[in-house]
Amino acid sequence: MLYKVLVVDDETPVRDLLNDLLKREDCGVTTCASGEAALEELKKNPFDIVLLDIKLPGISGLEVLKNIRETNKELPVIMITGFGYNEDLINKSKEFGCSGYIGKNMPVAQIITTFKKIAQEVKSGKAGS
Amino acid sequence: MIPAGKEENKVPLDILDNCGVMLIYLNAEQDIVFCNKKTERITGSKSEDIAGGDWRKILFRGNGGLIKQEMFKAVLDECVRHKREKDFEGIILDGSGKERIISWNFSPVVSEDGRVKGSLLTGHDVTRIREAANSVKSIDSTLKNIFFSLKDYALYVTNLEGNITYFSTGSEVMLGWKKKDVIFRHVDILHGGSGQMEGFSSILEEIGLSGRYEKEAALSPKTGKLIPVVLTVNKFFDSEKKHSGYIFVAKDITERRHLEYQAFQSEKMAALGLLSAGMAHEINNPLLVILGRCELLAKERLGRKERENLGLISSQAERIQKLVDRILKFSQKSKQVFEPVNINEAIEFIIPFARYSNLPDTRVDLVKDFEEGLPPVRGDLHQLQEVFLNLLINAYQSISKNGKIEITTRRGNGGFATVTVKDTGSGIPPEHLKDIFMPFFSTKTEGKGLGLSICYNIVKDHNGRIGLESRPGEGSVFTIELPFI
Numbered sequence: 001m002l003y004k005v006l007v008v009d010d011e012t013p014v015r016d017l018l019n020d021l022l023k024r025e026d027c028g029v030t031t032c033a034s035g036e037a038a039l040e041e042l043k044k045n046p047f048d049i050v051l052l053d054i055k056l057p058g059i060s061g062l063e064v065l066k067n068i069r070e071t072n073k074e075l076p077v078i079m080i081t082g083f084g085y086n087e088d089l090i091n092k093s094k095e096f097g098c099s100g101y102i103g104k105n106m107p108v109a110q111i112i113t114t115f116k117k118i119a120q121e122v123k124s125g126k127a128g129s
Numbered sequence: 130m131i132p133a134g135k136e137e138n139k140v141p142l143d144i145l146d147n148c149g150v151m152l153i154y155l156n157a158e159q160d161i162v163f164c165n166k167k168t169e170r171i172t173g174s175k176s177e178d179i180a181g182g183d184w185r186k187i188l189f190r191g192n193g194g195l196i197k198q199e200m201f202k203a204v205l206d207e208c209v210r211h212k213r214e215k216d217f218e219g220i221i222l223d224g225s226g227k228e229r230i231i232s233w234n235f236s237p238v239v240s241e242d243g244r245v246k247g248s249l250l251t252g253h254d255v256t257r258i259r260e261a262a263n264s265v266k267s268i269d270s271t272l273k274n275i276f277f278s279l280k281d282y283a284l285y286v287t288n289l290e291g292n293i294t295y296f297s298t299g300s301e302v303m304l305g306w307k308k309k310d311v312i313f314r315h316v317d318i319l320h321g322g323s324g325q326m327e328g329f330s331s332i333l334e335e336i337g338l339s340g341r342y343e344k345e346a347a348l349s350p351k352t353g354k355l356i357p358v359v360l361t362v363n364k365f366f367d368s369e370k371k372h373s374g375y376i377f378v379a380k381d382i383t384e385r386r387h388l389e390y391q392a393f394q395s396e397k398m399a400a401l402g403l404l405s406a407g408m409a410h411e412i413n414n415p416l417l418v419i420l421g422r423c424e425l426l427a428k429e430r431l432g433r434k435e436r437e438n439l440g441l442i443s444s445q446a447e448r449i450q451k452l453v454d455r456i457l458k459f460s461q462k463s464k465q466v467f468e469p470v471n472i473n474e475a476i477e478f479i480i481p482f483a484r485y486s487n488l489p490d491t492r493v494d495l496v497k498d499f500e501e502g503l504p505p506v507r508g509d510l511h512q513l514q515e516v517f518l519n520l521l522i523n524a525y526q527s528i529s530k531n532g533k534i535e536i537t538t539r540r541g542n543g544g545f546a547t548v549t550v551k552d553t554g555s556g557i558p559p560e561h562l563k564d565i566f567m568p569f570f571s572t573k574t575e576g577k578g579l580g581l582s583i584c585y586n587i588v589k590d591h592n593g594r595i596g597l598e599s600r601p602g603e604g605s606v607f608t609i610e611l612p613f614i
Contacts (some may be wrong), residue, residue, distance in 0.1 A: 011414050012179055017421040024425070055410065082413035083406065083456045104417040107423040107447075111417075 003048040004028040008038040008064065008078070010056050016106075018051060019114055035059035037050055038105050039067055046074065050114075052082040054089060064098055067098040076122035078102060078115060151231065151252035153184070154238075157245060159205065160186060171254060173224015178531070188221040192227075197221070208235040209245050212278050218255070230256045260414035283348065283358070283379040285366055291316045294374060307353035319348050332362050336375070340364075347354040348379055357382050390563075401567075410458045412449065417472055419446045455583075469505035469614055470513055470601075472546050479514050480536075492531040499538045506546050506611040512587045513611070519580040520550040520607050527554025527605065545593070545610040552606075557599040565597060 005027045009015045015031045032038040033121045034080070035056045050068070054061035065077055076099040083089055083092075084105040093101055100118030104110055140206040145152055154163040161182045169179070173188050175608040184427040185517035189198050197220050214236040223229045231252040276284055276297040287293050293316055296308045304319065311318065317328050327346055335342040345354035360380040365374040388442040402514040423443040431439065480495065506513075524534045541547035551574075557565060566585040587596040592612055599605035 011418075013418040014414055017418050017425075020425055024428075073242060082410040082417075084413065086452065086457075089328065104413045105450055105457070108417070108421045 001028045005030070006038060006041060006047045008033075008035065008050065008051045008061070009053040011032060012078045014053075015067075017077070018083045021108070022051075025112060025116065035061065035064040035067075038064055042068065042072075042075075047109070049099075049122065050075060050077045051115070052077055052079055052098075054079055054083070054093070062092060063092065065096045065098055073097070076100075076119065078118055080104060149253075151250070151254070153250040153252070155184065155205075155248045155250065157247060159184065159248070159576070162247065167251050168252075171223055171229060183233045190226060191271075194220065195223055204233075205235055205248060205250075208237050210247060212237045212239055212245060213242075221252075228256075229254055230259045263362070281381055283381075284377065285311075285316070285319075286374055286376050287329075288317045288374040289372070289376075300379075303350070303356065303379070304348060305353070310351070322344075322507045323560050332375075336362060336364065345382070346379075400449045404457045405452075409453045411455050416446055416450055416453065420450070466509050467507050469509065470508045470510050471505050472503055472513075472548060472611070473499040475510060475514050476517050476536060476538070476548070479518040479521065483518055483525060491528055493525055496533060496535045498535060500540055503538055503540060503546055504613045507614045508591045508611060509587075513591070516584045516587050516609065517548070517550075519584050522552055522605075523580065524552035524554060524605070527552050527556070529555065532604075539612055546611050546613060548611070550607045551604065553604040556601040556603050556605055557597070558601050562597065562599065566595070 002025060005022055007015055007018045007022070007029055009018065009031070010033050012025070012033070015033065019029045019031055030041060030047070032041055036058055037051070037052070052061045052064060056064070059067075061079060061081075068075060068077060076098075078100040079089075079093045079098045080102045081089060082104040086102040086103075090101050099122050100114070102114050104111075106114065147168065149166070151168040151171060152163075152165040153161060153168055156162050161179055161184055164187075165178055166176075169175070170249070171433055172187050174182075179187060184201075187200070201221075203217055204215050204217050204219075214234060215331045216232070216234050218230060218232050220228045221231055232255045233253075236249045236250045236251070237245050238249055240246045243390045256275075276299065279297065279299045281299065282297075283303045284295075285293055285300050286295035292313050293311050294313070296306070296311050303305055306319075315329070320328050320332070327344070332342045337346075341364075342360070344360060346356050346358055346360040348360070350356055359382055360379045361376065361379050362375050364372050365376040367373040379410075396575040420443060423446070426439055427436070427443075443508075457536055476497075480497075484495070521534070521536070528534070534553075535547045535549070537551070539547045539549075566581050585595055588609055590609070594608075596608045597605060598608075
């Protein structure tokens with residue numbers, strides 16, 4: 001298994017798609033539908049990387065990120081959003097300590113490539129650059 | 130006082146002294162023989178000065194007012210020479226050396242043999258009357274100057290029937306009518322008609338109800354479209370405080386309306402931006418699923434027909450994705466890099482790209498008229514190029530037969546660079562002009578209707594202005610103003 005990934009997205013079809021796409025890349029995938037559920041899952045199980053939707057019902061993706069960073073500075077967290085390339089959201093995510101940023105408007109192949117690239121950089125210690 | 134004549138020919142002196150005018154009798158040598166008390170009072174002379182005295186000494190205090198003396202002498206000589214009385218108004222110096230305006234009558238006194246034996250001068254002191262008249266003249270001229278200076282206001286007066294009796298210079302400037310065009314014509318040539326304009330009778334009704342009229346209205350200029358104004362009409366009272374007409378004051382609010390429209394447009398754009406961002410987000414999620422599933426399916430073993438269909442689904446979904454990207458671009462402010470931008474070079478760069486947009490079988494001449502040495506503006510080069518490209522593409526696409534596009538750069542007023550893109554294309558109907566910068570509004574059959582709304586937002590972000598004039602069948606002129614650094 002390449003990475004153990006936690007996918008957080010409130011939309012089932014998106015969650016299922018990311019699950020299928022990442023499994024094809026030899027990743028172990030766990031999915032959560034909300035920020036609260038993700039924080040619970042992170043308490044229970046270790047993960048190599050988190051793929052976190054920004055717009056979530058209840059606590060938002062950015063709040064989940066902030067929460068994670070309070071106890072874990074190292075865990076790679078990639079933000080993913082349907083708002084596309086949005087300067088404000090990117091800056092806010094960086095400020096809260098995200099490891100990377102993916103727009104859902106990217107071509108699917110590019111999403112996977114970007115995910116793998118960020119994951120590799122994180123593993124080799126270049127995260128957040 | 131000097132007694133006149135012998136005892137038997139005695140003139141009732143007290144009458145002459147109290148007649149309220151200056152009376153002076155000069156002999157043939159033009160020496161003073163007689164003058165009354167009024168003359169003594171005004172000139173401050175004493176009897177001994179006057180007897181046999183020189184009128185210059187009495188009326189001009191010796192050598193004072195030489196030119197005035199010459200004039201006095203000339204009229205006097207003419208009166209004697211032609212043996213004819215003369216009226217004239219002249220200035221003398223009084224006892225304190227102040228000027229007095231005297232309305233004179235010089236009458237020759239002719240003897241039986243036809244010889245002029247003297248002259249009778251009657252002088253009426255009109256100093257106060259003239260000063261009062263001058264002061265009225267001065268007030269009048271001040272008022273005229275005020276009216277003349279109020280160029281943003283049209284001020285005109287009518288009589289009770291509504292015929293124009295006064296039309297200020299400001300009215301001429303604002304409305305293009307000349308005084309001679311409108312004086313004594315009915316005011317409804319400025320107010321008449323329907324719709325936005327209220328005629329004289331409606332104005333009178335309002336004044337009848339509330340004493341005055343004040344409303345936003347529109348005035349009809351000599352040429353061109355109606356001018357929006359705030360119009361105030363009050364009753365006009367003449368110098369005898371008699372209601373003799375109406376006074377109209379109109380303030381041009383074109384610029385205010387324009388700013389209100391811009392503010393309204395900005396608010397609408399901001400709201401639409403927010404809505405578009407939300408909508409784009411909602412579309413991106415299912416699109417990702419569709420495209421992702423297509424990608425996964427494509428890796429499977431599929432028949433030719435299935436693969437073709439899958440390709441079709443993918444390509445159509447990608448088309449939606451591109452549209453959504455444009456919507457997102459409209460709604461978001463991508464990071465702008467502001468730097469000095471040479472407008473001429475920026476336009477020069479995009480022209481080759483725009484040329485591809487001309488419609489099939491058309492010949493379009495592009496005329497560049499760039500002002501040399503234009504100072505740089507502060508802007509994001511790529512965004513400004515996008516604006517110019519969009520405008521040029523629109524211009525090319527509006528020309529279905531042969532035509533011309535002129536792109537001009539100028540040093541405009543108030544520290545702005547002005548860029549105009551003028552085409553001889555199809556033009557835009559007036560009813561569409563107000564919506565032309567709205568997103569998703571398009572007059573083209575194959576347009577997304579986002580280009581001009583993006584231009585609008587970019588220009589606004591650069592603290593600039595974008596405007597459009599267009600006539601169907603004649604073409605359009607887009608004007609962009611961008612502040613210099």
